Amino acid sequence: MSNHYDVIVIGAGPGGLACATKLAGYGKKVVLVEKADIGGTCLNRGCVPTKTLMHTADLYRTLKEDTECGLCIEGVSIDYASLKNKKEEVVSKLKDASSKGLKALKVTVLNGEATVIEPGKVVVKTENEDVELTSDAIVIATGSLPAIPPIEGVDIPTVITSDEILSQVPSFDELIIIGGGVIGMEFASLYNSLGTKVTVLEGLPRILSTMDKEISSSLSLSLKKKGVTIVTDALVSKINQEQGKTTCTYTAKNKTETISAQAVLLAVGRKVNLNSVLNPLPELDRGRAIVDDNMMSSIPGIYVIGDAAAGYPQLAHAASAQGEKVAAVLAGIPYTTDLHLVPGCVYTQPEIASVGMSEQEAKDKGLNVHVGKVPTTGNAKSVLSGDERGFIKVIADETGTLLGAQLFCSRATDMVGEFAVAIGNKLNEKQVASIIRPHPTYEESIKDALEASIKKNK
Ligand code: NAD
Numbered sequence: 001m002s003n004h005y006d007v008i009v010i011g012a013g014p015g016g017l018a019c020a021t022k023l024a025g026y027g028k029k030v031v032l033v034e035k036a037d038i039g040g041t042c043l044n045r046g047c048v049p050t051k052t053l054m055h056t057a058d059l060y061r062t063l064k065e066d067t068e069c070g071l072c073i074e075g076v077s078i079d080y081a082s083l084k085n086k087k088e089e090v091v092s093k094l095k096d097a098s099s100k101g102l103k104a105l106k107v108t109v110l111n112g113e114a115t116v117i118e119p120g121k122v123v124v125k126t127e128n129e130d131v132e133l134t135s136d137a138i139v140i141a142t143g144s145l146p147a148i149p150p151i152e153g154v155d156i157p158t159v160i161t162s163d164e165i166l167s168q169v170p171s172f173d174e175l176i177i178i179g180g181g182v183i184g185m186e187f188a189s190l191y192n193s194l195g196t197k198v199t200v201l202e203g204l205p206r207i208l209s210t211m212d213k214e215i216s217s218s219l220s221l222s223l224k225k226k227g228v229t230i231v232t233d234a235l236v237s238k239i240n241q242e243q244g245k246t247t248c249t250y251t252a253k254n255k256t257e258t259i260s261a262q263a264v265l266l267a268v269g270r271k272v273n274l275n276s277v278l279n280p281l282p283e284l285d286r287g288r289a290i291v292d293d294n295m296m297s298s299i300p301g302i303y304v305i306g307d308a309a310a311g312y313p314q315l316a317h318a319a320s321a322q323g324e325k326v327a328a329v330l331a332g333i334p335y336t337t338d339l340h341l342v343p344g345c346v347y348t349q350p351e352i353a354s355v356g357m358s359e360q361e362a363k364d365k366g367l368n369v370h371v372g373k374v375p376t377t378g379n380a381k382s383v384l385s386g387d388e389r390g391f392i393k394v395i396a397d398e399t400g401t402l403l404g405a406q407l408f409c410s411r412a413t414d415m416v417g418e419f420a421v422a423i424g425n426k427l428n429e430k431q432v433a434s435i436i437r438p439h440p441t442y443e444e445s446i447k448d449a450l451e452a453s454i455k456k457n458k
Contacts (some may be wrong), residue, residue, distance in 0.1 A: 005031045007330055008122050008135040010114045010277065013040020014316040015306035016141035017098060019323030024105035026331035031133060033124050035113040038098050041143050041307075042316040043091060049166040050186060052087045054347055057193035061349070066386050078194060084169035116140070116278035119301040137301050139326055140289075142277050144270035144307035144314060149178070153239030158246040158263045162187065165265065172196045174261035176248050178236055180207030182346050184267035185219060189348035192228050199259055201234040201250055208346065212358040212406045214393070219348055219408070222388060239264055272308045285310035294329045295322050318342045343420050345413040350390050353416035356404030356423045359395050368398045372429070372453025376409045379448070380440035385410065392449040394419070400428035400457055405449075411442045418446055429453045 009020045012034035020032040037044045056078070062069070063076045102109055112126035116138055124131045146161035148154055162183050164170075175191050177184045180202030188198045200207065207230060208216040220230055231252050238249040245260040272287045282297035283290045288310035289297045297304045303326045306319035321337055328335035346352035362369040376382040376390040390409025396402050405419035422432045433450035437443050 003131065003133045005029050005108075005133060005135045007031075007137045007139060008033065008114070008133050009139045009141060010116075010122070011040060011141035011143060011306070012038045012098075012109070013141060013143050013306060013319060014042050015143075015319030015323040016040070016139070017102075017323070018320040019139050019141065019305065019327050020107045021101060021105055022324050022327035023330060024102075024107045026327060026333060028327075028331060031108040031110055031135075032102065033110045033112060033114040033122070033133075035111070037095065038102075038109070039091070039095050040141075043094055043098070045163050045166050047316055048091060048094060049087045050162075050190070051347055052090045053083065053166075053169065054186075054190050054193075054349075056083055056086070057190050058349060060195075061193040069386055078171070080169055080171045087166070087169060114277065116302065119299055137303065137330055139303045139305060139323070140274070140277055140297075140308060141304075141306045141319065141323065142272075142274070142308055143319075144272045146266065147269045147271040148266060149236075149268045151178075151236050151239060153241075154266065156239060156241055156246060156264075158241065159239055159266060160263055161266050170263070172262045175199075176201065176246070176259060176261045176264045177267055178248070178264060179267035179269070180204075180230065180232070181210075181267060181269065182208070184265070185223075186347050187265055187267065188223060188228050188230075192223060192226050193349060197227065197261075199229040199261065200231065201236055201248065201252075202230065202232045203234060203236075205232050207232065208352070211344070211346075211352070211354060212393070213360070214391075215352055215354070215406055215408050218391070219346075219352065222350065223348075270307060270314060274304075274308055278302070295326050312339065313342050313344060315342060315344065338424055341420060341424050343416045345416065347413065350388060350409050351412040352406075352408055353412035354404070354406045355416050355420045356402070357395060358404055358406060359393075362395055362397075362403055367403070369395050369403060370398075370453060370456040371395050372449050372451070372456055374445060374448040374452050376442075376445050379442065379445045381442045381444070382410060384440065392445050394429065394449045394453045396429050396453050396457065398457070400430055400454070401426055402429055402432065409442065409445065415443055415446060418443065429457070 006028040007030050009016045009032045020030050023030045063073050112124040114122050114124045122133045174197045177200045180200045188200050192198050206216045234250045234252040236250040246264050247260045249258045282299045289304035291309050295303045295305050305322035307314040312318050325335045343355040359371050373393040387410045393406045395404040402422045429450045
C-alpha cells in the first residue's frame with residue numbers, strides 16, 4: 001500500500017475530524033493520525049464529559065431545591081460511580097459514531113504519535129513500528145493541555161486539573177479552584193450544584209475577565225448567593241498538604257490568607273506544545289502558530305488549526321470550522337463562513353453565551369452603538385420554570401445592524417445561534433424582531449431585547 005496521501009491530518013479532535021471527513025467527502029485521499037483517543041479534548045476530557053456531569057448536577061439541584069415545582073422526592077443523592085459510568089457511556093457512543101463516520105468515508109486512521117520531519121513528510125511511531133508517510137499537505141490539529149502555573153506545591157497529588165476530574169469524577173466536600181476563567185467557573189457551578197463547598201481564587205479583578213462586565217458581575221452574584229466563595233485579585237503563593245487537607249496560601253487586598261480543602265483544581269488556561277510535533281517550528285505567538293487567512297502557518301504546506309492556531313478562540317466549534325475551511329482550501333472549493341464570528345458559551349447555572357462585539361468593544365472601536373437589554377423575569381417560560389433572574393442584551397449600530405449579543409439566562413447556549421445568524425448576515429434589529437416566535441418559549445426574550453434596542457435607536 002502506498003504511504004502517499006493527498007493530506008495528512010495530525011490530531012483527531014473536533015478540528016482534525018472535521019478536516020479529515022470533509023476532505024474525504026471532497027474525494028481526497030486522507031490519513032488521520034491520533035496518538036490517543038478519537039474525539040480529542042472535547043469528547044474525552046472537555047466539553048462532552050463536563051456537560052454530561054452538568055446535566056445530572058442540574059437535575060439534582062432542581063430536585064433538591066425547587067420545592068415549589070410540585071415534586072416531592074425524598075432522599076435524593078448522587079451516585080458518583082453511576083455518574084462516571086454514564087459519562088463513559090456518552091463518550092463511548094459519540095466516539096463510536098465518529099469512528100463509523102471515518103470508516104464510511106474511507107479515511108485511513110493511524111494510531112500513533114506523529115512527527116513532521118519536513119513539509120510533506122511525517123513519521124508515525126505506532127505500537128509496533130515507525131511508519132513514514134508523505135503527502136501534498138499537512139494539517140496539524142494537536143490541541144492543547146491544561147497549563148500548570150509556577151506555584152510551589154502544584155505537584156501534590158491532590159492538586160489536579162480538569163483532566164483528572166473528568167476522568168475520575170470524584171466527589172468533594174470542599175474544593176478550591178485556582179482560576180476564574182471559563183473552566184474555573186464551569187467547575188465552580190458544577191460542584192456547587194453537586195453540593196460541594198467551592199472557593200474560587202482569581203488573579204484578576206473579576207471572573208470571566210474577557211467577557212462583558214455585566215456578565216461577570218451577574219455570575220459572581222448568582223454563585224455567591226448559592227454559597228460559592230469568590231476571591232478576586234488573589235495571588236496564590238503556595239500549596240501544601242496539612243493534616244490530610246490541601247492548603248492554599250494567597251494574598252488578596254494586601255492580606256495573606258490560607259484556606260484548605262480536599263483538593264485544588266488548577267484552571268489557569270491551556271498550553272500548546274508544537275515542539276513535540278514539528279521541528280523547525282513555524283512562526284509562533286505565545287506558543288501558538290501564526291496562520292494566514294487559509295490557516296497556513298509560516299511553513300508552506302503546513303496548516304495549523306484549533307487551539308494551536310494563534311488569533312482564534314480555543315473552542316471546539318472554532319476548530320471544526322477551521323478544519324472545514326482548510327479542507328475546502330485544499331479541495332479548491334469556496335468557503336464563506338466567517339471564522340472570526342464565533343459564539344462563546346459558558347455552561348454555568350444560569351448559562352452564558354455571547355457572540356459578536358460587547359458594548360465596550362464596539363465603543364473602543366469608535367462605533368456609535370445603542371444597547372437593548374431586557375431582564376428575563378417577564379418571560380413566561382422563565383417564570384414557569386422557576387428560573388433565576390437573567391438578561392439578554394443586544395448591541396446595534398446607528399443603522400440598526402446587529403453587532404453583538406450577550407445572554408445570561410436558561411438556554412442561552414441554544415439561543416445564541418439566532419444572533420450569530422443575524423450578525424453573520426448583517427441583519428438589522430427590525431428584520432430579526434419581525435419574526436413570530438412561539439409562546440411560551442425562552443426565545444421570546446430575544447424579540448423583547450431587539451424591541452428595546454429599536455426603541456433606543458429612535
Ligand atoms: P482562561 O484563560 O479562560 O481562564 C484562566 C483564568 O485563570 C484567568 O481568569 C486568569 O486570570 C486566571 N489565572 C491564571 N493564573 C492564575 C493564578 N496563578 N492564580 C489565580 N488565577 C489565575 O482559561 P481556562 O478557564 O483554563 O480555559 C482554557 C480554554 O478552554 C479557554 O480558551 C476557554 O475558552 C476554553 N474552554 C471553553 C469552554 C466553553 O466554551 N464552554 C469550556 C472549557 C474551556
